[in-house]
Amino acid sequence: MRAVVVRSFGGPEAVEVVDAEVPEPAARQVRIRVAAAALNPVDAGVRAGVFGGAGKQIGLGWDVAGVVDATGVATAWSPGDEVVALDYGMVKPLGSHAEYVVVDADAVAKAPATADAVHAATLPLNALTAAQALDLLELAPGRSLLVTGAAGGVGGYAVQLAAHRGVEVTGLARQDDAELVRALGARHVTEAAPGSVDAVLDAAVLGEPALAWVRDGGTYVGVIPQAAPAPVRGIRTTAVEVSPDGARLAELAALADEGVLTLRVAETYALDDAAKAHARLAEGGVRGRLVLVP
Incomplete structure (x- = not known):
């Protein structure tokens, strides 16, 4: 072969x-x-x-x-x-x-x-990464999340999954991608003020600069294992290491069939x-x- x-x-x-x-x-x-x-x-x-x-x-x-x-x-x-x-x-x-x-x-x-x-x-890879990262954030409906790289593969799925869970999503993306990111379910695009969100899912791998958007005591999740920035202001920082999970992947495939995931x-x-x-x-x-x- x-x-x-x-x-x-x-x-x-x-x-x-x-x-x-x-x-x-x-x-x-x-x-x-x-x-x-x-x-x-x-x-x-x-x-x-x-x-x-x-x-x-x-x-x-x-x-x-x-x-x-x-x-x-x-x-x-x-x-x-x-x-x-x-x-x-x-x-x-x-x-x-x-x-x-x-x-x-x-x-x-x-x-x-x-x-x-x-x-x-x-x-598989992008949706599982997004879903497992959101699990680490443990955000209840109504909480606020900033997704960096919101127009990308992981970021796009993260926006859709978080919005589906009732989380208020802000997408960080280029202005040319604003319409796309809103269509994915972000309530705001590149409009977050410093310290204004409960959590950041850093799909764009910005690292330490992304912490500026998170309120004191909030949460940061990155997408590169062992590469999360040091915690500041009581912010919990961690990173997802994607793992294969057929049962979870089946759930994500079902969400694609339902139109939740694009x-x-x-x-x-x-x-x-x-x-x-x-x-x-x-x-x-x-x-x-x-x-x-x-």
């Missing part, structure tokens, strides 16, 4: 498409024939060597939408099931940017019924054009996800 990997770190030119053996599922695993797989900023970080692994072949890709192709023992999935999954791992020999991927069965969920595979592939695709690329997709991601300004199609 074809798979997208890096064997040396660098820019988009480091991305290679290689021939690899089709992986076999072990007990409590499934093999998915990949129909679509989103490209995320974490893939660019892996490609650049941010997470280590020098001297190894590292497979790229965390998101997958496709069809179960084979299963190990002790799984509830069957060949032919249309699914989405999070293929978690910074440094792994193969990722979801391939023709087939093996994942743990409990990381898998039924794909949204109302979306094609390309759109479904934008859900699955946004910017462009699609053939798997063989993975380096071009990385180059487009590096240019910035992408609204929605770039998706690779084997």
